[in-house]
Amino acid sequence: MKLRFKSILLVGIILGGLLSSCSKDFLDQPPYTSVPAEEALLTEADALSALTGSYAGLRVFDLYGRTIPLIGDLWADNVLISTRNAGRYTEIFNNNFVENNQWFTGLWQNAYRVINRANNIIHSTPTGSEANINQYKGEAYAIRALLYFELVRFFARPYTDNPAGPGVPLVLAFDIDAKPARATVEEVYTQILADLDQAYSLMTLAPSTGRFSKYAARALAAKVNLHKGTQASYQLAFDYAKDVIDNSGVDIVPASNLVSYWEATGSQSLGTETLLEIVSDQIDNAGFDELPYFFGQQGYGDGLSQKALYDLYTATDVRKELIIVGTRTRAENPAFIINKYPDLVNYGAKKILRISDVYLIASEAAYRLNQENVAKGFLSDLLAERDPAAEVTESGAALFERIILERRKELAFEGDRYHTLNRLKRDITGRVPSQATEIPYSDFRRVAPIPQAELDRNSNLEPNDGWRQ
Template identity: 35%
Template sequence: MKLFNVKLFALIVGTVFLLSCEEDPLELQPAQSLSTEEAISDLEGLQAALNGAYDGLQLLNYYGRNFPVMWEAHGDNVYISTRNSNRFLNNYQYQNNPFSGDISNLWSNGYNTILRANNIINAEIESTDQAAVNQAVGEAYAVRALVHFDLVRSFALPYSEGGGSQPGVPYITEAFIGEPARDAVSVVYENIIADLTQAKSLMTDGSVGPVRFTGSAVDALLARVYLYRATGDDLANAYSLANSVRAQYGMAAGADLVDFWDSSENDSEIFTLKFVGNESRGADNFGYIYIDQSIGYGDIRVSSDIINLYEAGDPRLDLIYEVGGEFYVGKFLGESASGIPGLVSPKIIRNSEMYMIAAEAAARRDDFANARTVLNEFRAFRGLAALTTTDVPNNGLLDEIMDERRREFAFEGHRSFDLFRLGRGLTRNQCGTGLEITAPCSISSGSPLRIFPIPQNEMDVNENMVQNAGYAE
């Protein structure tokens, strides 16, 4: 689906300006615009370009660290210590502004990655191995859908607020020169779903997972997208897809969780971005911001809000450790295979989420029996007792599921999105204690600060771009 009547240009993947946000020429034109003179013409070039698209997901300002950390700092699972390295303060304090480098880089790196994917999708390839071509193109469709999904949930109000009519982000399907306006949120979601459907139709190689997209990973992402949109048959679709996917993967038992986070490519990982030793960024490795100050920055520490939510004996408490009376995140210490502090392979989608999606989707459809069954199946993996209707009545089951989701995905960047997509505000019970920097103790369910502003450099060069409410143009 072509959204703009513009001339198509091919995108060279791997050029210097795509590898460095600091030297990004997109400061001179809208982030969705780029032109080059070379095109992919064979399978070898296609597969090299696909590696470049995955590299885009691994950038420091995307899943390499900043994207999940920025959104985790927006929540109530963590706080930023008064002893800090001056990172992510604006996110924790809800003082994001259009001039923020982190926000600008998320936007531009996201669209750079989309352009890499588009170069693959729009390539004309001569090859005798059509299955391999289709697999690569299918993966590119999945990458394009994922990035647009991350952008729309970061820069646009949740679907429920306006029924999708509110401004979303430009959905880009070509490399072009132009100044695209924001598509409605509903249009963005329609295109995400169309891209994922197309991706699934092209994929035949499941062996590339979990470090590349497979058909099952596409179904898992589609279940997440349906859960976020939650209109019409979406919740039923999310439930069905999540149930199908969860049956295809294992689940790490509670006793194995420390080892699970100490390694990657486990049988419960659905889509993971693999980092190896020579990809270390040193002090900019993902986990360094969380590791205590004997090794890392130790800026972001664990709040009492989340610690108090765990039941006694919950094995996930073993992923939180104490130093000097304060608590730190142990999920991202680094994988033993490399021995490099903070170097981890981000687990973007794992099977735990399929259980949580199925349980939530069922509860929101008032299918309490199935919701409770799925929740209790998951709790059994964590060594926790089943919850009966006496323990948690049906009218409190959704809240219990969301608490379980919060416990499972703490520190992975999901919490703020979960609150805001359900129309809930944020309350930080640990606030103003003197341990954390000054920040709001609550954010209302209608606050415009729940989403990021459109970057100012985009506003400056794109006359069709509209700023989000609550941020000065």
């Protein structure tokens, strides 16, 4: 993990991509060129510029621009690679990747780059408005937590498997000579939740959906606790989800607006559905490497929905409109075309946290706490705006399966499915036409390999089981 930059170029690390942002008003901050690291974050404006760079880092295609949401469904059972494709991510779909896989290497390296940007904001002491500075620091804590959550879920066995197992290195301050070992999964989760507590307490402003708010941080904390899978964490997941539902002012997008919601461009004011999204536009985007280009038939069109997923939606379910039954020249006929990211001009927004997910978290957590009627209530509230003909009549184990089913349908193509199946320790099945139609939970490839380049640079890192030389 030793970084290859000298400290005089630290600004390039912590402030890179300052010409990118999540909204135009957020964009119009003074960029930096070359200043000593100790002078980089002296004022409130400096901190905001550094924060702009952190969000810009999240937009790259190795993170939320494409890889994270795509792999989260492709590695599971929601998305397939067309038989006519450009060769991207095929090894993930076929479950035959190696230690130096470019997608996992890019995810790891770019996540730690942004973590270092967040670290420098967290440790800065700028002058200016206390409320603004606290907001920026709170957002930096939340960004760091978000990326550690992604890293520990991709590169380690889930908390529900072994909290004492190897997680990922915790880098909480910049040190060019550091060679950190892997913290345990439990230690990483503890750090994530501590960061989110800090974020929740520091943030008081309500920025656009393109930036963290305190309730976005609270929603993420609910999700992290759900993934921990203990009775105590289920209670926290429920309490945090209820806090967001009751107090965030964000409502479920109604059925009549669901399709237009996914067509919208640019960050929005908080209020409808979105708690956090990563926004691209005509200027600030990854171009042909954007997720909409991978799904859109006017782009590569390589990523298609599995028919089995499409068949789960009833005729009255508005979510079915987000998959179009068409054809793909010299390939699939029918082709189940993903239309959740239809904008191939601005490239739209990748949703990171939505209130619908929070309702699903509340429902599952309530079930785990033996509050079935409460669980049914939250699930029914969501389904009222998705499938008016749907009723929640199940109980016991059948109710739990219904909650997981609705999670799959609601969050399809947003990167959630793989992690859900992992935390539940379930086999992945129904992956066609992959060379790996099934991936048992016991398969060592259910955990991404620590990148070979990182193992070569850092002798304190250990590879995951099954990847040992």
